[in-house]
Amino acid sequence: MNLKHVLVIPFPAQGHVNPLMHLSHKLAQHGCKVTFVNTEFIHKRVVNAMNEKVNLEGSKVELASIPDGLGPQDDRSNQPALALAILRTMPSSLEKLIRDIDSVDGGSNRITAIVSDLNMAWALEIAHKLGIKGALINPSSAAVFALQVNMQKLIDDGIMDSNGLPIKKGKFQLSPEMPMMDIENTPWCNNFGDLTSQKTIYYYISKMMQHSHLTDWWLSNTTSELEPAALSLCPKITPIGPLMESTEFRSLGQLWEEDLSCLNWLNQQPPCSVIYVAFGSFTVFDPRQFEELALGLELTNMPFLWVVREDSGSKTEIAYPNEFQGVRGKIVRWAPQQLVLNHPAIACFVSHCGWNSTMDGVSRGVPFLCWPYYADQLYNKNYICDVWKVGLGFDLDQKGIISRWEIKKKVDQLFGDQNMRIISQKMKEVIINNTAEGGQSSENFNRFIKWLKE
Known part of the structure; x- marks a missing residue:
C-alpha cells in the first residue's frame, strides 16, 4: 500500500x-x-x-x-x-x-x-x-x-x-x-x-x-x-x-523563536509558586494598561514568568519590562508554552483565553486568571470561570483599566482557593484519560x- x-x-x-x-x-x-x-x-x-x-x-x-x-x-x-x-x-x-x-x-x-x-x-x-x-x-x-x-x-x-x-x-x-x-x-x-x-x-x-x-x-x-x-x-x-x-519537532509551528532559558529559570523556583503571564499572538496593550500589569505583578510579591512579544505595543513597552527583571521576574519574547505549563513551579496562568492556551492550561491542571482580548476569547472565559470553575476574571475600574490592585486581589484570591486547584487537577486527569x-x-x-x- x-x-x-x-x-x-x-x-x-x-x-x-x-x-x-x-x-x-x-x-x-x-x-x-x-x-x-x-x-x-x-x-x-x-x-x-x-x-x-x-x-x-x-x-x-x-x-x-x-x-x-x-x-x-x-x-x-x-x-x-x-x-x-x-x-x-x-x-x-x-x-x-x-x-x-x-x-x-x-x-x-x-x-x-x-x-x-x-x-x-x-x-x-x-x-x-x-x-x-x-x-x-x-x-x-x-x-x-x-x-x-x-x-x-x-x-x-x-x-x-x-x-x-x-x-x-x-x-x-x-x-x-x-x-x-x-x-x-x-x-x-x-x-x-x-x-x-x-x-x-x-x-x-x-x-x-x-x-x-x-x-x-x-x-x-x-x-x-x-x-x-x-x-x-x-x-x-x-x-x-x-x-x-x-x-x-516542537518549535515547528511557532512564529516567534522560543526562549528556552525560562525553563532553567523555572527549575530554580519553588513548586507551585510562579505566575505565568502570556496573551497569545494578537493581544496589544496600551502603555497605561501595560504599566498597571507590570506594577500589579510587582505588587503580588510572587515570582512571575511574563511573555512580552516585540509587537505587543509601543516602543516604550518593549524597553519597560527590563526594570522588572530581577530575582522574582523573568521576561521572554516567546515561551515553549506547553513545557512551561507542565512545569511543577507554575501556580497559575494569566491568559487571554485563546482556545489553544485554554487547552494547554486545563490539560495540565493549571488554574486561570482570565484576561480575554477579542473574538472567541470572551466566550472561552465563560467556560473557564462559570462552567468548569477553574479560573477567575478581572474587573475593570471606572477608567476601563484592570488596576494593579485588582491584579493583586485576584492573585491572592486564586492562591487562597484550594478547591479550584483540586478541580483543575481532576479536569487534567479526565483529559489525560480521554x-x-x-x-x-x-x-x-x-x-x-x-x-x-x-
Whole structure:
C-alpha cells in the first residue's frame, strides 16, 4: 500500500498553525506523509523561528507555502483585508501546488487527502474538484463551531441581521446547557472595529460554513467532557483533543523563536509558586494598561514568568519590562508554552483565553486568571470561570483599566482557593484519560485515521 499523503492547511495565524502542526505530527506518527501548507509570509516566520536543534530529515512533515494575496508591505493583522485576499488568490494557488506535487515521480507521491482548518474550508472545494478526500479541523472550541453552524438560526430568531450585526443588545443561549453569549461578543463582532470590517469577517465565516458541508469529518480540538452541550447540539463535531505538541519537532509551528532559558529559570523556583503571564499572538496593550500589569505583578510579591512579544505595543513597552527583571521576574519574547505549563513551579496562568492556551492550561491542571482580548476569547472565559470553575476574571475600574490592585486581589484570591486547584487537577486527569489509548478522543482519532487510509 502506498503511503497516504495528506495536505494540511491552517489559517495564517499562530493560534491556527500551532494545533494543525500538532495534528500533522500525529498523522505522521500513524504512518501518513504530510505536506503542511502555510502562506509564504507565515512560512518565512516559521522557518526563522525554528530552534537550531530541529532537524527536519527525521520528520514525515514537509513544509510548503503559497501566496496569501497581500503585498509585502500589507498589514497581516488586518484580518478583514487578509480574509478577502485569501479568497481571491489562495484557491487557485493551492490547486496548482497539488497538481505540481502529483506530477512528481510518476504520481507515486500524489496527495490523497486534504485536512483543512475550518477557517480555510474553501480548500474542500479543491479536494472535491480533484476527487480526493477532505476533512475539517476546528482549532477553536466546539461551542464557537456550534455558534457558526447556527448563524442562520440567529438571523431567523431576530437576534442579528443577515450581515451578522446585532439587531438589539442583549444575551442569547444556543442551548439551555450552554453559557449565555452576548450578541456583541460573537467572534465576528468583537474588536474588529468598524461595521465594514465586521461584515467582512461575518461574510468570510459564512462562506467557510457553506464549504464545511462538503465533508462528513468535522474534527475539533476539544473533549466530550469539556463541552458536552455543544457536542450534543452539533453531533457531527468529532472531538479529538487536546492536540499536544511533538517534543522532537516542537518549535515547528511557532512564529516567534522560543526562549528556552525560562525553563532553567523555572527549575530554580519553588513548586507551585510562579505566575505565568502570556496573551497569545494578537493581544496589544496600551502603555497605561501595560504599566498597571507590570506594577500589579510587582505588587503580588510572587515570582512571575511574563511573555512580552516585540509587537505587543509601543516602543516604550518593549524597553519597560527590563526594570522588572530581577530575582522574582523573568521576561521572554516567546515561551515553549506547553513545557512551561507542565512545569511543577507554575501556580497559575494569566491568559487571554485563546482556545489553544485554554487547552494547554486545563490539560495540565493549571488554574486561570482570565484576561480575554477579542473574538472567541470572551466566550472561552465563560467556560473557564462559570462552567468548569477553574479560573477567575478581572474587573475593570471606572477608567476601563484592570488596576494593579485588582491584579493583586485576584492573585491572592486564586492562591487562597484550594478547591479550584483540586478541580483543575481532576479536569487534567479526565483529559489525560480521554487522549490515552482507549479514551474517546483517541478512539475518534483512530477512526479518522482508518478512514484516511481506506
